[in-house]
Amino acid sequence: SSTFSPFNPPSIPLAVKSPYLNAWLPSGSNPDATPPNYVGNGGYLAGQYPAFWTSSYGADGDYRLGWTGYIRVDNTTYQWMGNGFGTIVRAGQNAKQTSLTYTSTRSIFSFDADGVKFNVTFMTPVWPNDYFRQSIPLSYMHFSLDRSSATNRSVQMYTDIDERWCTGHDYDYQNYPMNMQWVDNANGSSIYFVQRTNPQQYTEFRQRAEWGSATYAVRKRKGLSSRNNNNVVAQLEFLTQGSMTYDHNPVGGPDNSFSYAIDFDGKGGDEALFAIGFIRTPYVNYIKKVPSKNDTNHDGSPKSYLQDRFGYWMAKYPNFSDLVSFFMDDYENALDHCIKLDQQIDQDSQKAVGGGEIGAQYSAITQLSLRQSFATLEWTVPYNDTSKSYNTSDTIVFLKEISSNGDMQTVDVFTPQFPMLTYLNPEILRDIMRPIFEYTESGLYPNKWCVHDLGVYPSAFGHNDGKDEPMQVEESGNMILLALHYAQLVGEKVAKPWLSSHYKIMKQWAEFLIEDSLVPAAQLSTDDFAGTLANQTNLALKGIEGIAAIGHIANMIGKTDDAKNYANVSQTYIQAFYGYAINKNGSHVKLDYQDDNSWGTLYNLIFDRLLNLGLVAKEIYTKQDAFYPTKVQKYGTPLDSRYTWAKTDWQMWASGTADNTTTKEFWIEELYKYVTDRKEDAPFSDLYETLDGDFPREPSTPRVLFIARPVVGGHFIHLALDKANAANNVTEYQYG
Structure with a gap:
């Protein structure tokens, strides 16, 4: 049996770089579920095919x-990957998988085939400070043969992909045919490009992009052969003779193999690199x-257009072949970078929570979260028709709200994601926030609060009618709080002109918060899956923190009168908040003002600590620390008193606000227990049932599936806190 380190995840990341390059190996299962779940096979690469992020859901x-x-x-x-034996070709034996180790950027499988040992490493580089490399939608697979175990043995390897990588319309070749371009030698790499014959730009089907090219490349070396043909023909040829006939004819139907084979018996070395x-x-x-100022609609509102x-x-490689060739040539550099980044995240994660066993658990959580969260982001630039070039000075990072609804640039989704981003590079957060600022400042959005999102991926069509999902306090508070966080990290000199350019719209949002945050009207919060609720305590706290934060921003840019006003309002509101929010016996903060028996995870408390606002009294921290463990279920404390589900990002935020070590570690231990029990077969879910560790479902909760989402970046909150404290010179927190 295989070993798994640091643990065996519910689903193992393989090639996870973008919303549309998002391949995983389902591992978890739950035979006791209704209906039983047998999707994952225990974390073994052989015996099942990888899955798109949807797994069997979505x-x-x-x-x-x-x-x-x-x-x-x-x-x-x-067989070491996939499920060709017994389905495409005759049945055979799987290579023995001896171990799986995952890091932040790599998933490393070790095998033994009749005594011949080899490793297969799936590496998706994450480049927080290199926008060019981070933007490349490619991932590596590296095959390494242990020569000492292969002495005097004849060894060949084979790998292929099929057409399911290029369209959601699989098994329908007649209506959705495809074609293939073969590049024999692009500066030392051979490349397949496979795409639909009639692509549909900006169209998704079953969460898949219906325009673009799937690509599979290999670094050329001695012993390499390749062929594309029907999968039975190609795979059977390798089983029979250990190599492929050079054959790259047009695609003639469904069930393809775009394949490579390598003979290790020659002098080509013991490694093979694929992308x-x-x-x-x-x-x-x-x-x-x-x-144009004169270009308006009949009602006087500004006109808009959609920019590609x-x-x-x-900007560097408009030719696809050149891009792939660069990526292949960059492997050794990327490997060195990934090893260093893996070590950094592991060490920083362990240190942030005090090391020891709890440090190892927290590090395992952050490492599993990195690729998933970064893969929801895409780095984009416009094309300048005048200069005939791509303008990298106009960079926007766009986000897809994977799985929950596919929204684009959802403010309350990149908000929980931010700890990962600002820990690694605060400029990414700035470039995610930018289109929200631009759109709301343009006059196209009619409401006085902040917009919820910009559309549905991949089209940021906006909400010029003002009828986006209404999260008025939530999103207005989020943008102000994140703006201050960014400013504190980069310093006043860098932040001041940026804050000044957006102060007018943030002041507009702050004035709305003054109107509606102390006693919030019935509305949605970011936990919209739980429904609308009036007088939400957690939402009120965010609004009050937002008012305090705009005061700090005003002070930074020299608006001293505004700063004093917002400071006075936030101080007045927080005192009133205590009277509304604390239950009658004084044991905890309620979920909503009107229900004394209610309770919830006060995760928005994190901004008081992160931004060093000194707003909230120590009493609130102490009460919550003591209260949370009293509501624990088998797999942790639920989000609030309405249902028994839990949110993993908010669990880590509650850990980040904990005043004592016991409660801080309590949250980490409960999340670790859930994710290591593997009742689910999908990428890291941020919403789960605390009664049994599976997806939420009737009768305990409504059926809600949150998988592969950006918000697992919130698991990095302890690292973000360390960075913020250093920027703000905080050695001991001051309470309100």
């Missing part, structure tokens, strides 16, 4: 991705105000 139809791996040892073939990706152009479109946005990488 998109009707097949969610598997054809990705096969065989190794042939002394004329006997073993897999999904490359499309353009990426997204984005609503912009028509620049392209991958940042196109």
Whole structure:
């Protein structure tokens, strides 16, 4: 049996770089569920195909991705990836998987095939400070043969992908045909590009992009052969002779193998490098105000248009083959970078929570979260028709709210994601916030509060009618709080002009918070899956913190009168808040003012600590620390008194606000217990049932599936706190 380190996740990241390059290995299962869940096979690469992020949820139809791996040892073939044995070709043995180790950027599988040992590493580089490299929608697979175990053995390997990587319309070749371009030698790499014959720009089907090219590349070396053909023909040829006939004819039907084989018997070395990706152009479109002052609609409102946005990488490599070639050549550099980043996140995570066993648990959580969260982001630039070039000075990072509804640039989704971003590079947060500022400042959005999102991925069409999902206090508070956080991290000199340019709209939002945050009207919070609620305590706290934060911003940019006013209002409101929010026996803060028996996770308290506001009394921290463990279920304390589900990002935020070590560690231990029990088969879910550790479902809760979402970036809150405290020179927190 295989070992798993640091643990065996519910789903193991393989090639996870963008919303459309998002391949995982389902591991978890729950035979006791109704209906039983047998999707995951325990974390073994062989015996099942990888899955798109949807796993068996979120998109009707097949969610598997054809990705096969065989190794042939002394004329006997073993399977190390996929499920070709017994389905495409005759049944055979799987190579013995001996271990799986994951880090922040790599998933490393070790195998033994009749005594021949080899490793297969899936590496998705994360480049927080290199927008060009981070924007490249490709991922590596590296095969390494242990020569000491292969002496005097004849060894060949094979791998392929199929057409399921390029469309959601799988098994329907007649209506959705595809074509293939073969590049034999692009500066030392061979490349397949597979795409629909009739692509549909800006169209998704079953969460898949219906325009763009799936690509599978290999670094050329001695012993390499390749072929694309029907999957039975291609795979059977390898099983029979250990190599492929050079054959790259047009795609003639469904069930393809775009394959490579490598013979290790020659002098080509003991390694093979592959890249897999999904490359499309353009990426997204984005609503912009028509620049002419006279160009208005009949009602006087400004006109708008949709701007095409392209991958940042196109500024350097507009040719797909050149991009793939660069990526292949950059492998050694990328590997060195990934090893250093992996070590940094591991060490910083352990240190942030005091090391020891709890440090190891927290590090395992953050490492599993990194690729998932970064893969929801895309780095984009516009094309300048005048200069005939891509303008990297106009960079926007766009976010897809994967799984919950596919919204684009959802403010209350990049808000829980921010700890990962600001820990690694605060400029990413700035570039995610930018289109929200631009759109609301343009006059296109009619409401006095902040917009909820900009559309549905991949189209940021805006909400010029003002009928976006109403989270008035939530989003207005979020933007102000995040703006102050960014400013504190980069320093006043850098932040002042940026804050000044957006102060007018933030002041507008702050005035709305003064109207509606102390006693919030019935509305949604970010926990919209739980429904509308009036007088939400957690929402009121966010609004009051937002008012305090705009005071700090006003002070930074020299608006001293505004600063004094907002400070006075926030201090007045927080005192009134205590009277509304604390229950009658004084044991805890209520979920909503009107229900003395209610309770909830006061995760918005994190901004008081993160921003060093000194707003909230120590008594609130102490009460919550003592109260949370009294409501614990088998897999942790629920989000609030309405249901028994829990939110993992808010669990870590509650850990970040904990005043004592016991409560801080309590939250980490409960999250670790949930994710390591693997009742689910999908990428890291941020919403789960505390009674049994599975997805929320009737009768305990409504059926809600949150998988592969950006918000697991919130698990980095302890690292973000350390960075914020250093920027704010905080050694001991001052309470209100």
